[in-house]
Amino acid sequence: MAAVQDGGSELEGEKEPKPELMNDGSTAPAAAPSSRPEDQQTLLAVLQFLKRNKLIESVDALRREAGLADEPEEAPGSEAAGGAGGAAAGSGELGDAGALLSRVSGGSQSAAAPAPAKGGDDQPDVSVVLSAYSQQGDPSLYQVYYSGLKKFIESVLDCHRAELSQLFYPLFVHMYLELVYNNHESEAKSFFEKFNGDQECYYQDDLRVLSGLTKKEHMKGNETLLDFRTSRFVLRISRDSYQLLKRHLQERQNNQIWNIIQEHLYIDIFDGMPRSKSQIDSMSGSLAGEAKREDNKTKVYYGLLKEPEIEVPLDDEDEEAENEEGKPKKKKPKKDSMGSKSKKQDPNAPQQNRIPLPELKDSDKLDKIMYMKEATKRIRLGPESLPSICFYTFLNAYQGLTAVDFTDDSSLLAGGFADSTVRVWSVTPKKLRKVKSAADLGMIDKESDDVLERIMDEKTASECKILYGHSGPVYGVSFSPDRNYLLSSSEDGTIRLWSLQTFTCLVAYKGHNYPVWDTQFSPYGYYFVSGGHDRVARLWATDHYQPLRMFAGHLADITCTRFHPNSNYVATGSADRTIRLWDVLNGHCVRVLTGHKGPIHTLAFSPNGKYLASGSTDGRVLLWDIGHGLMIGELKGHTDTIYALRFSRDGEILASGSMDNTVRLWDAIRAFDDVETDDFTAATGHVHLPDNSQELLLGTYLSKSTPVIHLHFTRRNLLLSAGAYNSQ
């Protein structure tokens, strides 16, 4: 698990007094009290680690915190319990804890496993986890078992067959690994050869990794493999199908398979009609199966926060007076609409002070006013009025353009490059200027009205500024909402905060230790989130050098991170092909969204906060209803990885940009309207996706040999896209 990999130092960090801002404070995410087996498992692993490192005090503290009593003490002596665990877990959804314990402590046969693992091992629980495979049957019979089950599943009624077919992949993987673990190399190979072809095509990537793995020694340190071990593969099966399977296995006395199901799979049983093949396919594909139903039961406050009331000054509309005749009329409705919007409290919105947000400064208020003025000039988009598209082409970007961001007011453009630089351009005629040096600043009359103008050094004015500091490719850049700061995350494991006043680096946030793939500022500033190769997303505040929250749970790299518009939630997309939504307040994972068949490279929240769109390497955009945690749409059309997604300012249009050199526009309103989410669907989580991508596609726009890696709607709904010209 990620938390464990990160080692003790971070845990210690977590123990430090929490930043004052988080007044609920002291809950370390890893120690979140929760009945969920995953968390418990994590906890146990942590405890074990601490104990091994003789951190007795920490162990006690953690235990007290988590309310675990002395439970883990039983672990070493729980072989019997573990053995019983297998039986006790018979009903699948029960007995998680028992099964877990047995796994953590080394399964039913190897009592010695939990004994001190090799010192200095990066991942201390590897051998423990793997040892779960030490139980074994006759290697030559594995093929027989598997084909027996295959025959059975193929012979059952159609309605059950689709559901039971889900078993193939996890069983296949685990049986193969068991063979490898027990040094039956040739059997493993022939097993793989024989049944490799039966698996769903979207598992090909994982299978390729698996097929390269033929020795026990290689299993250590293989991350993909570790993912498979540490988490149980989740299947959703209707009760009828499950009974069928159970009966079959009991009749056959097929303990081998039964054991694997007990040990490594989590079967989420539901009552009612079995699902169809297409329903299953749309939800499966992630590294660890589907999301459990209860994972998505938590209430999510997806509404927007109340906007602060700002009086729009009356004297600011002189220029507009000319083109619109009803000048006084115009102002009134504007104020009204503003007022009505802010007075009505959205029932789905979180409390205004659910998480502390920074106070608005005067400059922020000015910006808000600008925003509102711009908003009145906004073009209403729709299928009939598509946005104009401007393409910002990066020329001569031989060093490799890796990330792009625009400021919200579209005045600045930042690019992260593979040569470790970050470049900032002004896309308006206003040049970029540095603040004068300290000595010069001393001579300025601080009382003058234009002091803000005077502090700028006119000599440094230029269109582009280059920021040097990283020592590896810059994979993510993000402007702060007030345009004073820029964040960049890099392969060197740091996130850097740059001042756009002095164009220097202010802070390097260290903590990830591995490449940081993405970072983003909160829409209210101050907080930011980052995620990277270490599978942990971290929430930071700009004035703290340690993260405030660590979101652990993904089974592979976190490839993209995004703040919810109300700043109370963070969405992360991962190479394990799931999307998770985390609560900033307490660090809990509140949504697990599965269905993508490839690593997810971009996420976008709809402006009303209700929906989420995600794009992945499989070229599909998936739409999600956050409130219900359901997939509500699938947009097919792109032929390559989608790197950019953006909703128009009013949420009518979804724009997607891809490696295939196209920008596509989708009718978002219709996509959301077409879905009727009834109670049944919401309760069971069985989605029926209309296959209407073609109708929703409003346009496909080609660039010229320029992959689209960023999209941005200006405040007036002009679509800006960016990418580096690829001359090849």
Add this chain to the structure above:
Amino acid sequence: MTEAREERRFAEVPRESIKLMAESAGVELGDDVAAMLAEDVCYRLREATQNSSQFMRHAKRRKLTVEDFNRALRWSNTETICGYGAQDALPFRPLKEGELFFVEDREVNLVELALATNIPKGCAETMVRVHVSYLDGKGNLEPQGTVPSAVQSLSDDLLKYYQQITRAILGEDPHLMKVALLDLQSNSKIAALLPYFVYVISGVKSVSHDLDQLNRLLHMVKSLVQNPYLYLGSYVRSLVSSVMYCILEPLAASINPLNDHWTLRDYAALLLSHIFWTHGDLVSGLYHQILLSLQKVLSDPVRPLCSHYGAVVGLHALGWKAVERVLYPHLPAYWANLQAVLDDYSVSNAQVKADGHKVYGAILVAVERLLKMKDVSLTGAAEGSAAALQNSAGGVIGFRESSPGLSPPPEPLSEPPLGIASHLQAGGAGCQWEEWTPVSLPAMYCELYSFFGDSLAVRFSTGPALGGAPSAAPIQSSDSRKEPGNGTANLESTRKMPQLTANMNISPRQDGSPRTEPAPPSLAATASGRREQARPSSRSASQSRDIFPKTRFTPPQAGPPAFSFLIGGRQMGRRCQGRRFQTSFTPTPLLTSLPPRAYAHKLPVIGRVSKPVRRWTCSHYSLYLPL
């Protein structure tokens, strides 16, 4: 291990390699150890490769680079491999004995590199350019990159072909280019790509600094034109304009005198004539347009000499008729400018003067061919010009097939599209040449002699005999090209300069009435005799003109001029010089039947009237008023 061999799911490192590497490190390995190691190495390599792919994905690339792989190695605490970071493909070579494969590693001569004079420039600054791709979700306003967008809608194969071909032709490898050109010349399935190739070729304007690229593009034109399966249609126009660009424009490359842009212009001119003979029928009026623009350049004194050179070789390539119609009448006017250049011996002028000699040579060659061909055509069709025309037209076809690349065929071919009658009706300023009735050979010779003096005479003296030995002329001409810079020829020409100015004085007068011009030229051919009478009277006004006739008419040409005089007189009276002179100078209309070259000065009317001419116009009027 044999089982491992059987199923080759992955690339493998053989045991032997492991052993060899161990030996080189001074370790002896047993077979089984080597086998174990080999397998482990393979696995680690695969793992590293899989890990490296995520760096590629996050860098938003499709191509896995050495750099990605090194990052993966670094993160797995392995030493990285240095020295392979270059973007170019590394050639992987086999060694014959011993089945050894290796990456070719060229030796770099550091001394040479350090002392190299051409310091490589750093790559261009990274920048951002914005452009509105789609307005209201519709349409591209302007091209963004070099590749036309529509290419992307072509089938993959065609697209690939397009890319390969353009890359090969514009690339560095001459052999590849040859292959590509050959294929372009013979491929029967590339009709769909024609617009894109034409588009690429139209890029000449953006590479005018690079002779090499221009040459390549011209070769591309040639291949397209020669491809028998392509119907060029209206793209001929675009191709022609690209070629004309190479012939006429003062290319950026010609700023450097070391660049041999002359050859490029020669080649382009040849190509132009080739396009015209083979595809001239596709676009109506193409011939006139070409002549017009050539003439426009020629008559524009502001243009640099290399442009003039282009115009001359262009005309030359289009055949003697073109020379006769455009260059010949324009010669007197042009001569003055050229002479001025050639006479300037100042050091600063050296370069321009060298260019001037180039032009001089080109004119000489063109004019000689004109004389020769005229001679041939006259003797060939003694009865009448009309008959001759038909004959030659018939002959041409055979000609063209046998040697399409050479000059003789063009003249007759050029005739049909001219559509004499129709252009007469059109009557506009642009169509003067059509109405041109040829100047008689002796008259022409006389006049040319007046310019070129002996350097020309040599050739013409061989001329009469030349009917039998046409090859003699070109050889001499090539000599003459070099000669004019010095020696007698030059002297003569300088001596004759004043005559030319005199001519000019006359010509501008007609500027005002372009419509009237056409006829005089037709006259002119025959009127040369008449000039003898007319001129003395008219020319007496200026001294310079006095000299003219003297030198000019030294060669005897009694018979024919007198004969043709009558006809010319009639024509003239009917339309030409027309009203203007009739009214004012009724008694001396013949006056205006000036030497044909004089009319050339009216050509500026078609193109542009340059200032000096204007001035002359005035002086000319003042000259004439007393009359």
